[in-house]
Amino acid sequence: MKKRNCIAGVFIAMGLALGGGAALAAGYPDKPVTLVVPYPPGGATDVIARLIAEKLPAAWGQQVIINNRPGAGTTVAAEAVARAPGDGYTLYMTTAAHTISASLYKKLNYDPLKDFAPLTLTSTIPLVLVTAPSLPVKNLDELIAYAKAAPQGLSMASTGNGTPQHLTGELFKAKAGIKLVHVPYRGDAPMLTDLIGGQVQMAFVTLSAALPHIQSGKLNAIALAHPRRVDAIAQVPTMAEAGMKNFDAATWFGLFAPSSMPAELRQKIYQDVAKVVATPEMTKKLQDMGGDVNNSSPQQFQAFINDEAQRWAEGVKLSGAQID
Structure with a gap:
């Protein structure tokens, strides 16, 4: 009898949980929603978050408030979100820094x-792999040959230790079999200044940051770490076209919630955000930044995260980077 009552209690609890999730989704939101961004205002992540936050109130009838919480490589903001309730507020x-932090x-x-x-x-x-204009190379083969001929290798800039730009460079170094001396900077602006000036020789740079300098001729674009070419720099080959297959790398912008969020609410928020992102206005703004519009479902995004975590773990291992 006790066993039957216990089993019945489990099924009742499951039913209440499922029903509660559906009810939460149906009434959501009934107060303002906070969208945490782990970077200061003005960067690409902040810009994209604000574009979405401006449009969601039309569907939700509630404000979406941006809360910029920079610090410690995104971990300050991430910890705060991980501890929050999964009620959608x-x-x-x-960005990719989230999966990199796992390793x-x-x-x-x-x-x-x-979490x-x-x-x-x-x-x-x-x-995109770019070189300083002073470097006498025009394509990937010439760059690799030049690096192999240099006794100390080439200097490789990045936006900081453990960033996607740094780890992509380490993966490239291993795959190409060349020497690269890593020179970390605090962000895109100082890195690009020194790269254009020839103080450093090469870097993997987010396309949105590199694009105006490529178009003006201040940087030489060698290859795009992407499965296909991008219209804004249609003359620049992909890494595969340039001779290095299966070498794709990107920074990405994704929306998360605490893990306790019910599946029904996850689906509702995804669908509402996807409608905003799919508008011609939003799509154009993302494409003007050099981006691809993904609009992935929660299930697709989860599979993407699993792959990303594996790839960046390899990059962290190769780089030797680690933070206590």
Whole structure:
């Protein structure tokens, strides 16, 4: 009798949980929603988050408030979101740094993979391999040959230790069999200044940041780490076309929630955000930044995150980068 009552209790609890999730989704939102961004205002992540936040109130009837919480390579913001309730009133717009942190940090007060519910991958912006205009190479073969002939190798700039740009360079170094001396910077602006000036020789740069300098001729674009060419620089080949297959790398912008969020609410938020991202106005703005519009479902985004975590773990291992 006790066993039957216990089993019945489990099924009742499951039914209440499922019903509660559906009810929560149906009434959501009934107050303002906070969208946490782990970077300062003005960067690409902040811009994309604000574009979405401006449009959602028309569907939700509630404000979406941006909360910029920079610090410690996105981990300050991520920890705050991981501890929040999964009721939909705390959302998180972040980048590839989120999956990298799973391998980069020895100790975190949260699990980047288990403590978050992926909602939708909004956009990806590929990385492009560029060289200083003073470097006498025009294509990937010439760059690799030049690096192999240099006794100390080439200097490779990045936007900081453990960033997608840094780890992509380490993966490239291993695959090409060349020497690269890593020179980390604090962000795109100082890195690009020195790259244009010839103080450093090459870098993998987010296309949105590199695009105006490629178009003006201040940087030489060697190859795009992307499966297909991009219209804005249609003359630049992909890495595969240039001779290095299966070498794709991008920074991406995705929306997460705490892992306790019910499936029904995850689906609702994804569908509402996807409608905003799919509008011609939003699509054009993302494409003007050099991005692809993804609008992935929670299930597709989860599979993407699993692949990303594996790839960046390899990059972290090759780079030797680690933060206590």
